[in-house]
Amino acid sequence: xxxxxxxxTNNDKDxxxxxxxxxxxxxxxxQLTGANITVYHTFHDEVDExxxxxxxxxxPCQHRQPYYGYVKCATNRAPSVLDYWWADHQKTCGGTxxxxxxxxxxxKKGRGETKAxxxxxxxxxxxxxxxxGEAQLLIxxxxxxYVLGDASTCPSA
Numbered sequence: 001x002x003x004x005x006x007x008x009t010n011n012d013k014d015x016x017x018x019x020x021x022x023x024x025x026x027x028x029x030x031q032l033t034g035a036n037i038t039v040y041h042t043f044h045d046e047v048d049e050x051x052x053x054x055x056x057x058x059x060p061c062q063h064r065q066p067y068y069g070y071v072k073c074a075t076n077r078a079p080s081v082l083d084y085w086w087a088d089h090q091k092t093c094g095g096t097x098x099x100x101x102x103x104x105x106x107x108k109k110g111r112g113e114t115k116a117x118x119x120x121x122x123x124x125x126x127x128x129x130x131x132x133g134e135a136q137l138l139i140x141x142x143x144x145x146y147v148l149g150d151a152s153t154c155p156s157a
Contacts, residue, residue, distance in 0.1 A: 002025045002026060002037070019109070053073045053075065059096070
């Protein structure tokens with residue numbers, strides 16, 4: 001849930017996964033609730049399933065353990081200065097990352113259609129689904145939100 005929160009509030013700027021922003025919220029929640037959230041997990045295969053965009057460095061690091069120049073990401077973003085390890089890579093290798101794999105039909109997605117075409121087609125499709133009772137309208141939340149642990153926003157009993 002912290003990952004989801006950071007995606008929505010930080011526009012996913014914490015690109016280290018379990019970087020400083022993640023840890024800040026992890027420690028805050030643990031302290032307030034007594035939970036034991038950690039940066040460690042055992043579902044590595046499930047996480048790897050989403051890493052479908054692969055790049056490989058053409059420099060000397062392609063022959064070095066443990067990664068052999070491979071970088072696998074869930075998003076279509078080449079390794080860059082946004083990665084915490086980038087400066088070290090530039091210093092010790094200096095190679096260029098080349099995309100070597102992506103999800104099937106990924107390159108064909110979205111070609112020939114503009115965003116406006118997609119949005120209007122999507123609106124028509126949603127209207128049809130509503131008429132058939134298959135979907136509900138998305139209504140933005142307009143209520144009052146609460147900050148975890150902020151006693152001033154908690155309702156009195």
